[in-house]
Amino acid sequence: MKKFRLRKKHLLYIPLVFLAIIWLLPLYVMVVTGFKGFEEISLKTMWNLPASIQFDNYLEAFGKLAPNLWNSINMVIPAAIISSILGSLNGYLLSKWKFKGSDIIFPLILFGMFIPYQAILIPLVQFMKAVDLYGGLPGLVLTHVIYGIPITTLTFRNYYASISNELLEAASVDGSSMLRTYWSILLPISIPSFAVVLIWQFTQAWNDFLFAVVVTKPEFWPITVALNNMAGSQIIAWNVQMAGAFITALPTLLLYLFLGRYFLRGMMAGALKE
Amino acid sequence: MHNRRDKWLSFLLVSPSIIAVAIFVYGFIGWTIRVSLSGWKGLMPDYTFVGLKNYATLLNDPRFQIDIRNTLIFTAVFLVGAVLLGLALAIMLDQGLKGEAFFRGIFLFPMAISYIVTGVVWRWLMNPAMGSRLSGFNLLFKSLGLDFLVNTWHTTPYWGIAFLAIPAIWQLSGYTMAMYLAGLRAIPDQLREAARVDGASEWQIMRYIILPLLTPVTLSAVIIIGHMSLKVFDLIVAVAGKQLPLDVPAIYMWQATFDGNFYGLGAAIGVFLLISVAILIIPYIRFTLRSEENS
Incomplete structure (x- = not known):
């Protein structure tokens, strides 16, 4: 079949390369600045390559952000894992074991992933204070898990809905119970969906700022809040801020680099597209 | 196979999530509405009913x-930029060029990073300092001889906020590109072939066949980007801090509530945001689920 659709399609490389360069410029500045020595950090030379590779900026930024990096790791891992387990169970039941009202409940759950969180922040803080979870990481994990329910449920529901009922009916005839079918048939084939949801929830929780700044105290701030604070400070030089930004971005960038396929599917689920 | 007992068990197992969403989404929305109808000022909750006073204050509030x-x-700016750029990128990448995956990867990577990271980097790229302190993109423009592009970015009076949509476009055009690419891939090649046989030019095929078929994707992109735009908060805070000329409802809500302790007013802004998002999103969810049923 004739695959090309435009004549002289190689001309398209001109705009594509141009745009790709623009897209990479912020990344370039962020990385390059981090490697410059303190003596060449003038804003006037920000586009130049470093004269020599030094780690001063990364070391200083890391020194300042390390406790927050640790907070982020401690918060994100349980948040992503619990979210995925809940989403998988919900998705299975809402697609294969519909009960009365489940078709009404599902869109109501979905709406939760689009709401502006400003509409729930005041009660959230009051609630966290009332149950004594305000300020620390468990409260933030709980927040991410609960507001993650819509998208994790959706991703798994769509996946399980695509699996033929005959497979499950066969298991049912053999006397397999609802949960046993889930455990022995569906769970083993859901690994790709788990990858999608784990990566998506990891990224969402890692990149979050609003929830963290509302429900955690400074000593439990994740890295995004600490980075923003660092950037707002007049004392910390811009080159250290850039290095800090790169340290903050690195974990999710690596996930994207190596598992981009799964990341993309999470993104599409966020727009209710598969 | 679906007997009564299993349906009950199913409901029982989903119920913790249902209860959590019922409380944290709908219960909290109700609670916020109640706060928005109260005179709560200061640190101690105060639910004295004041009717729509906070909403009336907002309507007359210059801020x-x-x-x-x-x-x-x-x-x-964000919508036009992200949708047009996403469409253009998708069309270019759908031509079967070598290195397509590479380019796609580049345009999508900003989606993986935090708005805070984007903001911190772009605040230096969009540095508005002039003269000998020129830096960031302005410096780049000048050294490339594109002096006419040198500008004051988000510090420009009145239109400053438009420049803050640039990093947002950078971050999200990959998203719209991916949506359009999925849309393009769903169009069968036979349609194009048939049109070619009928003597249609490539431009006509694009204009009269491809673009009309992409209308649902455009609608989705507009709704998704539009609702993100209404909620924008992190990015503006990270680039510019909280300053009045670049204020948006989400930042005002924050400052009214957590800096100023005007909880009633803050809640009213939250409800306003919720309603504006709901107007876009509720029909979208209904439409998506209905077309899913029909397919």
Whole structure:
């Protein structure tokens, strides 16, 4: 079949390369600045390559952000894992074991992933204070898990809905119970969906700022809040801020680099597209 | 196979999530509405009913009028930029070029990073300093001989907020590109072939066949980007801090509530945001689920 659709399609490389360069410029500045020595950090030379590779900026930024990096790791891992387990169970039941009202409940759950969180922040803080979870990481994990329910449920529901009922009916005839079918048939084939949801929830929780700044105290701030604070400070030089930004971005960038396929599917689920 | 007992068990197992969403989404929304109808000022909760007073205050509040104006400008630039660029990128990448995956990877990577990271980097790229302190993109423009592009970015009076949509476009055009690419891949090649046989030019095929078939994707992209735009908060805070000329409802809500302790007013802004998002999103969810049923 004739695959090309435009004549002289190689001309398209001109705009594509141009745009790709623009897209990479912020990344370039962020990385390059981090490697410059303190003596060449003038804003006037920000586009130049470093004269020599030094780690001063990364070391200083890391020194300042390390406790927050640790907070982020401690918060994100349980948040992503619990979210995925809940989403998988919900998705299975809402697609294969519909009960009365489940078709009404599902869109109501979905709406939760689009709401502006400003509409729930005041009660959230009051609630966290009332149950004594305000300020620390468990409260933030709980927040991410609960507001993650819509998208994790959706991703798994769509996946399980695509699996033929005959497979499950066969298991049912053999006397397999609802949960046993889930455990022995569906769970083993859901690994790709788990990858999608784990990566998506990891990224969402890692990149979050609003929830963290509302429900955690400074000593439990994740890295995004600490980075923003660092950037707002007049004392910390811009080159250290850039290095800090790169340290903050690195974990999710690596996930994207190596598992981009799964990341993309999470993104599409966020727009209710598969 | 679906007997009564299993249906009950199913409901029982989903119920913790249902209860959590019922409380944390709908219960909290109700609670916020109640706060928005109260005179709560200060650190101690105070649910004294004051009717729509907070909403009336907002309507006459010059700061809120700035917020609405800023949101409209930001949304217009962000939407047009992200949708057109996403469409253009998708069409170019759908031509079967070598290195397609490589380019796709580049345009999508900003989606993986935090708005805070984007903001911190772009605040230096959009440095508005002039003269000998020129830096960031301005410096780049000058050294490339593109002096006419040197500008004051988000510190430009009145239109400053429009420049803040640039990093947002950078971050999200990959998203719209991916949506359009999925849309393009769903169009059968036979349609194009048939049109070619009928003597249609490539441009006509694009204009009269491909673009009309992409209308649902455009609608989705507009709704998704539009609702993100209404909620914008992190990015603006990270680039510019919280300053009045670049204020948006989400930042005002924050400052009214957590800096100023005007909880009633803050809640009213939260409800306003919720309603504006709901107007876009509820029909979208209904439409998506219905077309899913039909397919």
